[in-house]
Amino acid sequence: MLKRKWLLGVALLLVLSLVLAAGCGEAEEVVDDDDEIVITVAAGAVGMELELTRDLAEMYSAENEGVRVEVLDTPDMVEDRLGLYLQFFEAGSSEVDVYQIDVIWPGDLAEHFVDLYEHGADEVAGDHFPAIVENNTVDGRLVGIPWFTDAGLLYYRTDLLEKYDLDPPATWDDLEEAAQIIQDGERAENPDFWGFVWQGRAYEGLTCDALEWIASNDGGTIISPEGVITINNPNAIEIVDQAAGWVGTISPDGVTTMAEEESRAVWHAGNAAFMRNWPYAYATSQADDSPVKDLFDVSPLPAGRSGAGAATLGGWQLAVSQYSENPEIAADVALYMASYEGQKYRAVEGTFNPTIMDLYEDAEVLEAAPFFGSLYDVFINAVARPSTVTAPQYSAVSELFYNAVYDVLIGDTNAADAFEELEIDLMDLTGFDAE
Amino acid sequence: MTSNHDNASSKSKVSSPKVKMSNLAKREERLAFRLLLPALLIIAIIAFYPLAQVFYTSFTDRVFASGQETNFIGFDNYQQLLSVHITTLDPVIDEATGEIMIDPETGQKVYERPLDVLPREPSRYREFNQFSLFGNRYVVGATDPSFIQSVSNTITFTVVSVFLELVLGLAIALVVNSKFRFRGSMRAAMLVPWAVITVVSARMWEWMLAPSRIGMFNALFDWMGVIDSPIAFLASGTYQLPAMIAVDVWKTTPFMALLLLAGLQIMPEDIFEAAEIDGAGKIRQFITITLPLLKPAIVVALIFRTLDALRVFDIFQVMLGQSQYSMASYNYFQLIGNRNMGLASAIGVIIFILIFLFAISYIKMLGVDQE
Numbered sequence: 156m157l158k159r160k161w162l163l164g165v166a167l168l169l170v171l172s173l174v175l176a177a178g179c180g181e182a183e184e185v186v187d188d189d190d191e192i193v194i195t196v197a198a199g200a201v202g203m204e205l206e207l208t209r210d211l212a213e214m215y216s217a218e219n220e221g222v223r224v225e226v227l228d229t230p231d232m233v234e235d236r237l238g239l240y241l242q243f244f245e246a247g248s249s250e251v252d253v254y255q256i257d258v259i260w261p262g263d264l265a266e267h268f269v270d271l272y273e274h275g276a277d278e279v280a281g282d283h284f285p286a287i288v289e290n291n292t293v294d295g296r297l298v299g300i301p302w303f304t305d306a307g308l309l310y311y312r313t314d315l316l317e318k319y320d321l322d323p324p325a326t327w328d329d330l331e332e333a334a335q336i337i338q339d340g341e342r343a344e345n346p347d348f349w350g351f352v353w354q355g356r357a358y359e360g361l362t363c364d365a366l367e368w369i370a371s372n373d374g375g376t377i378i379s380p381e382g383v384i385t386i387n388n389p390n391a392i393e394i395v396d397q398a399a400g401w402v403g404t405i406s407p408d409g410v411t412t413m414a415e416e417e418s419r420a421v422w423h424a425g426n427a428a429f430m431r432n433w434p435y436a437y438a439t440s441q442a443d444d445s446p447v448k449d450l451f452d453v454s455p456l457p458a459g460r461s462g463a464g465a466a467t468l469g470g471w472q473l474a475v476s477q478y479s480e481n482p483e484i485a486a487d488v489a490l491y492m493a494s495y496e497g498q499k500y501r502a503v504e505g506t507f508n509p510t511i512m513d514l515y516e517d518a519e520v521l522e523a524a525p526f527f528g529s530l531y532d533v534f535i536n537a538v539a540r541p542s543t544v545t546a547p548q549y550s551a552v553s554e555l556f557y558n559a560v561y562d563v564l565i566g567d568t569n570a571a572d573a574f575e576e577l578e579i580d581l582m583d584l585t586g587f588d589a590e
Numbered sequence: 591m592t593s594n595h596d597n598a599s600s601k602s603k604v605s606s607p608k609v610k611m612s613n614l615a616k617r618e619e620r621l622a623f624r625l626l627l628p629a630l631l632i633i634a635i636i637a638f639y640p641l642a643q644v645f646y647t648s649f650t651d652r653v654f655a656s657g658q659e660t661n662f663i664g665f666d667n668y669q670q671l672l673s674v675h676i677t678t679l680d681p682v683i684d685e686a687t688g689e690i691m692i693d694p695e696t697g698q699k700v701y702e703r704p705l706d707v708l709p710r711e712p713s714r715y716r717e718f719n720q721f722s723l724f725g726n727r728y729v730v731g732a733t734d735p736s737f738i739q740s741v742s743n744t745i746t747f748t749v750v751s752v753f754l755e756l757v758l759g760l761a762i763a764l765v766v767n768s769k770f771r772f773r774g775s776m777r778a779a780m781l782v783p784w785a786v787i788t789v790v791s792a793r794m795w796e797w798m799l800a801p802s803r804i805g806m807f808n809a810l811f812d813w814m815g816v817i818d819s820p821i822a823f824l825a826s827g828t829y830q831l832p833a834m835i836a837v838d839v840w841k842t843t844p845f846m847a848l849l850l851l852a853g854l855q856i857m858p859e860d861i862f863e864a865a866e867i868d869g870a871g872k873i874r875q876f877i878t879i880t881l882p883l884l885k886p887a888i889v890v891a892l893i894f895r896t897l898d899a900l901r902v903f904d905i906f907q908v909m910l911g912q913s914q915y916s917m918a919s920y921n922y923f924q925l926i927g928n929r930n931m932g933l934a935s936a937i938g939v940i941i942f943i944l945i946f947l948f949a950i951s952y953i954k955m956l957g958v959d960q961e
Contacts, residue, residue: 242655242926266657407822408822408825409825558912583713
């Protein structure tokens with residue numbers, strides 16, 4: 156009898172302490188609210204991203220009394236950022252209300268986001284590039300409002316091309332030749348100089364870079380939109396073998412450890428003649444304290460056998476969490492940041508490509524980023540990664556692909572063997588047939 | 591609980607009025623049980639429940655952060671991780687001449703490609719590595735070579751780094767144990783690497799190992815004229831593990847030294863004086879007195895460091911990312927990158943079992959339980 160009472164006592168104590176613990180958590184939040192609604196935006200911090208998102212957050216807070224928008228800094232690398240987001244989703248956390256999501260994620264993550272069409276997005280969706288809106292629409296639900304788009308560009312040093320009497324390269328062979336000439340010439344004074352820097356680390360960025368090489372050489376897009384595995388073809392093999400030849404010749408050995416910001420660091424210091432990067436690097440390179448200010452320009456990426464360069468479609472959307480406590484206000488914040496004014500601010504200050512078509516004719520935008528006008532075709536014709544056709548397995552597909560390319564780049568194997576294996580791996584993973 | 595219980599029952603055996611004492615013993619036992627119950631409950635909630643959860647999840651195909659239905663799939667995850675297949679590679683016969691084909695560049699025999707030899711059904715085996723034995727060429731295939739590689743990386747890392755840390759740590763401990771000026775500040779300075787947050791020190795080393803002259807090592811080697819072009823330490827397979835080991839040795843040697851220093855400080859001076867009088871040299875003293883007396887401290891330090899090194903995560907994750915894994919960073923990749931929670935749980939269980947085996951064998955080999 157005594158024992159039972161005693162056990163009951165212990166159980167009660169435990170339950171009480173749990174309730175108390177939970178109660179404390181809640182109490183804290185109530186204090187935190189303080190009549191003010193806090194909306195947290197998880198945003199990137201590549202280049203000037205974070206600064207500009209903070210600015211927009213402040214503008215919204217100033218215009219809307221009772222709402223405070225906070226910005227959560229997230230990792231640069233796509234994989235790391237996804238990892239962070241997934242932990243919020245697994246916990247059903249309401250800590251973050253608005254997520255900045257990659258163009259390859261809507262299919263995979265749709266279940267965690269609200270339908271923005273129910274929160275007023277139907278009025279503005281028509282202003283954005285239709286292809287991106289379609290990408291963000293899953294089963295008729297708009298899971299993210301397009302925020303900025305991205306496409307791979309070739310950055311080149313105008314002063315050095317002039318010095319060595321060269322033209323901006325139209326093909327990969329031209330690029331190789333020009334990079335070698337400039338590198339040989341510059342090395343005399345600057346032993347840290349390299350011809351061409353890009354993103355060769357084993358991560359999503361390498362998928363983007365390699366897709367550009369392959370697409371420009373008429374080698375397909377890894378898996379076609381119809382669900383056929385096309386990667387094991389001679390054109391793809393040829394160009395990837397060629398790229399492996401750059402490592403240690405016109406590109407540093409360390410290019411296989413570089414993501415966007417690492418390659419930009421080399422370029423920014425004036426130690427590279429060419430760089431493959433996204434448009435954001437334009438604003439940072441053109442900043443007042445930049446050593447390469449006014450010494451560079453951008454062009455479409457070089458062409459291979461297809462006769463035209465290809466740019467991988469990138470870009471980020473704003474999505475509102477299913478677990479948000481104030482989805483209505485969070486959606487309003489997302490739409491505000493992705494509005495004409497919001498995108499214009501980011502385009503002018505940080506050369507982030509707008510997704511609203513009219514902005515490409517806006518005089519202020521074109522003054523800040525002249526290439527928006529001249530390279531408009533590159534942006535609207537960018538090549539999409541096979542994320543829709545392979546959803547929800549895209550990240551596994553991409554991992555197999557970038558690891559195969561990475562093995563070729565570091566000289567562990569050649570592209571023919573690597574892609575033969577990759578083809579089998581992709582067949583096992585996706586169940587698709589090969590060509 | 592057990593010790594209390596043993597005491598009580600042994601008392602009851604010795605004493606003569608058997609029935610009465612055994613009642614007392616029972617009461618004592620019940621009291622002990624009640625007193626321990628809250629602690630047991632808490633342990634059950636915070637340790638056994640999550641552990642059981644991981645065990646259970648490792649038998650399912652659960653997807654991380656998704657509402658997808660979870661199925662029970664038995665040992666499939668373990669099979670996927672641990673299946674290894676070894677097979678012979680036959681030399682390729684040149685059809686024109688009927689002789690074994692020789693690579694004209696290297697002068698070596700040409701063998702079949704592993705891709706053509708390794709089984710593909712029911713699941714595909716990929717090449718892990720090749721070796722030659724008694725004139726035959728063999729290929730080792732695994733269904734998940736990254737995992738097998740991560741296990742071998744982790745064990746190599748653990749053995750080499752813990753050994754180096756022990757040797758260096760012991761040397762440092764002996765130095766700072768002797769009397770000299772500024773000994774106090776020397777001891778404090780010694781601890782700096784240990785005090786730096788691991789992720790921060792990993793970033794720091796990443797810069798020092800940078801593949802251009804920005805990196806300290808490349809700048810140094812370049813200045814000494816040892817290298818022609820910068821080495822990409824973190825990209826090349828040859829340097830990746832040594833780099834990880836270097837970072838870990840730099841960081842945790844102070845911890846090792848600290849543990850050993852504590853052992854050195856409790857040693858009675860008079861034994862050494864006696865040995866001195868008996869004419870034993872410094873080396874003899876070290877081998878016959880210091881080392882045996884230091885053994886308990888060494889064992890504790892070794893167990894600490896080995897178990898710690900086996901679950902190394904941060905430096906691999908920060909510096910090598912997806913290009914080379916430790917067991918723990920592969921676990922993270924499967925969970926977060928591939929959202930494969932079932933498989934990740936199976937990896938967790940395997941790590942748990944491995945660490946458990948290491949701990950048991952240490953205790954058995956070094957006879958800790960007797961001391």
